Amino acid sequence: MAQKVIIKNGDRIERILLERGVQRHELHRWYAKLRQVNPHIGNLDRIRAGDPVLIPDQLNEVITEHVIWENAFSAIPQALRLPWNGNMNIMLSGGSDTIDSMALRVFDGTVHSTLSPNTLRAVFLANNLSARAYLNGDRLPPFKPFVGVPVMLKPYDVHYWKNEITVFGDTLNQLDPTTRELFQEAGPQNALSLAEIIALLSDDGFAVGADDILRGASYGLAGVSGYAASSNMALSSVRQTAQRIFTDAVNRFGPQVATSKKAAHLRQVDQFIRSHQAFPGLMRQVQELPNHLFSSIPKKIVPPVNSTVPHHVARHFRKEYFQAFQNQSASRYMNTIAHQLKGRVSTWSKAGRFGTWYVPAVLGLYNVATASPEMRMRTLFEEGFGVLGGAVGTHLGMTAGLGIAFVLGLGPFGLFIAVFVCATAGGILLYESGKWFGGSVLHDGGLQLMDRYYNSLDNFFESCGL
Amino acid sequence: MMVDLIIFSFGLSGCFWIIYVFYTAIRIQWFIVKRYEIETDLMDTIAFKEHATFTRSLPPFFSSAMYTAHLLMCLWGWPIFYNKKPFRDIDNPAKVLSHFSKDELRRVRMYGIGGAILILHMIVAYILKYTRPVLYG
Numbered sequence: 001m002a003q004k005v006i007i008k009n010g011d012r013i014e015r016i017l018l019e020r021g022v023q024r025h026e027l028h029r030w031y032a033k034l035r036q037v038n039p040h041i042g043n044l045d046r047i048r049a050g051d052p053v054l055i056p057d058q059l060n061e062v063i064t065e066h067v068i069w070e071n072a073f074s075a076i077p078q079a080l081r082l083p084w085n086g087n088m089n090i091m092l093s094g095g096s097d098t099i100d101s102m103a104l105r106v107f108d109g110t111v112h113s114t115l116s117p118n119t120l121r122a123v124f125l126a127n128n129l130s131a132r133a134y135l136n137g138d139r140l141p142p143f144k145p146f147v148g149v150p151v152m153l154k155p156y157d158v159h160y161w162k163n164e165i166t167v168f169g170d171t172l173n174q175l176d177p178t179t180r181e182l183f184q185e186a187g188p189q190n191a192l193s194l195a196e197i198i199a200l201l202s203d204d205g206f207a208v209g210a211d212d213i214l215r216g217a218s219y220g221l222a223g224v225s226g227y228a229a230s231s232n233m234a235l236s237s238v239r240q241t242a243q244r245i246f247t248d249a250v251n252r253f254g255p256q257v258a259t260s261k262k263a264a265h266l267r268q269v270d271q272f273i274r275s276h277q278a279f280p281g282l283m284r285q286v287q288e289l290p291n292h293l294f295s296s297i298p299k300k301i302v303p304p305v306n307s308t309v310p311h312h313v314a315r316h317f318r319k320e321y322f323q324a325f326q327n328q329s330a331s332r333y334m335n336t337i338a339h340q341l342k343g344r345v346s347t348w349s350k351a352g353r354f355g356t357w358y359v360p361a362v363l364g365l366y367n368v369a370t371a372s373p374e375m376r377m378r379t380l381f382e383e384g385f386g387v388l389g390g391a392v393g394t395h396l397g398m399t400a401g402l403g404i405a406f407v408l409g410l411g412p413f414g415l416f417i418a419v420f421v422c423a424t425a426g427g428i429l430l431y432e433s434g435k436w437f438g439g440s441v442l443h444d445g446g447l448q449l450m451d452r453y454y455n456s457l458d459n460f461f462e463s464c465g466l
Numbered sequence: 467m468m469v470d471l472i473i474f475s476f477g478l479s480g481c482f483w484i485i486y487v488f489y490t491a492i493r494i495q496w497f498i499v500k501r502y503e504i505e506t507d508l509m510d511t512i513a514f515k516e517h518a519t520f521t522r523s524l525p526p527f528f529s530s531a532m533y534t535a536h537l538l539m540c541l542w543g544w545p546i547f548y549n550k551k552p553f554r555d556i557d558n559p560a561k562v563l564s565h566f567s568k569d570e571l572r573r574v575r576m577y578g579i580g581g582a583i584l585i586l587h588m589i590v591a592y593i594l595k596y597t598r599p600v601l602y603g
Binding site: 437 | 535538591
């Protein structure tokens with residue numbers, strides 16, 4: 001089992017390995033293994049006191065991802081695990097950036113910049129799942145967006161931003177090269193400050209150079225980032241108020257009534273919520289939600305007033321808002337849908353069932369009842385073995401069809417056609433054969449044998465010498 | 467007369483094999499659908515993930531035919547199918563066969579034998595029907 005070693009002053013990986021009995025000629029292989037299981041260490045020769053290093057017992061030991069990352073994040077101090085309430089910093093990688101250099105840039109100017117570079121690297125890797133593809137020491141691709149928040153985000157936020165950052169990446173790629181480079185070099189906060197200064201100067205009547213105005217366009221991007229933060233804050237306040245009202249409802253009626261789906265209980269809880277003192281506040285918060293979270297039908301026809309928020313960004317946030325409802329029980333809305341359908345679906349399914357089974361069955365039974373006894377007996381033999389043969393033929397045909405399709409290595413569509421054709425052919429062929437076996441041979445042949453050659457079964461057995 | 471007796475026996479035999487194969491197919495269906503779809507990860511093999519993708523959507527009687535065919539390929543057809551595209555993730559047929567008991571594999575074998583006999587009957591029946599239509603049409 002791999003062992004976690006906390007590095008002390010003066011420790012070196014080489015010495016730790018040699019003390020553990022590793023031969024010198026094996027060191028390079030152990031280094032490769034350690035690089036693999038310690039992704040938070042950029043350079044094994046540059047470790048600091050306090051860095052946790054995972055050392056396997058054997059070279060071929062398999063260590064799970066969970067253990068590797070748990071060790072990697074174990075050195076991150078509590079101060080870097082606090083929730084992040086500021087704007088989401090998005091950083092663009094430069095042409096020569098590596099994971100380590102990006103991690104240093106994230107913490108540049110913060111009080112935590114003096115922490116071990118390996119800890120900073122661990123925070124960066126924790127926040128950016130996409131960066132884990134570049135652990136082999138290669139440079140990061142230029143103009144790739146990364147989360148540049150100087151704290152360790154919660155797992156939910158990490159996964160949220162993993163998808164979200166692609167949206168911002170698209171937006172950044174639409175900017176002109178000058179603005180993109182400004183953002184890349186100065187980072188989001190400085191770009192925003194610069195843009196604000198330019199905007200203030202312009203408002204006060206100062207003439208700002210064309211290049212500066214171009215750079216000022218990056219304000220748009222930072223604005224989008226701010227929009228995202230404001231949306232999250234607005235939604236969280238709505239959720240908090242709603243949660244408070246719901247807690248009061250639970251205290252008043254008990255959890256069973258508060259979560260009940262019965263109409264009487266729903267009405268009771270609804271009345272309580274509407275009369276709650278926080279309800280007007282909740283409604284006001286909902287009304288004040290950023291416009292891009294909702295789009296009514298007239299708004300969909302014309303483009304949004306705020307042109308800095310592209311459609312796909314707005315669509316993304318709208319989706320996020322409605323995802324808030326996904327934890328509700330499906331029976332809530334399924335009951336409503338069923339009520340609105342008013343049994344129309346079951347009417348059609350009943351009609352289908354009657355048309356397919358009951359009506360032909362009644363017609364068939366009528367024909368059987370009105371037929372002569374001889375015809376009835378012959379139909380029983382002929383159609384009985386015909387239907388049975390058809391079923392067996394379809395079954396065998398499908399078996400053969402799959403064999404043919406697999407020999408030819410056909411894909412889903414070709415295989416479906418092959419199986420369908422073979423099943424149909426098998427069904428028809430054996431249906432006809434079954435009819436012949438049961439009707440012409442077994443029934444008619446039997447009667448002929450009985451009538452023409454034998455007077456009775458005894459006669460038949462006598463002639464057979466039995 | 468002897469010919470009539472032989473034809474009658476042949477018809478009787480055809481009817482017997484129809485009933486027998488139908489019965490065997492139903493007996494196989496009772497275990498094979500559950501085994502492939504619920505109890506094992508055989509549906510995650512390439513044969514059903516990339517080729518016979520619609521099998522799960524078929525009614526049990528028909529999907530059991532597909533599973534029976536797959537099993538027969540591993541049981542008898544391995545020399546033919548071992549290098550075929552749908553079996554590229556199965557290097558040993560035991561990976562499939564180990565999920566089935568001896569008795570279950572025997573039923574599948576009997577289905578294969580019964581099916582072959584029935585198809586032979588069918589071929590003879592069609593030959594008789596079309597060569598001597600006056601007597602046996």
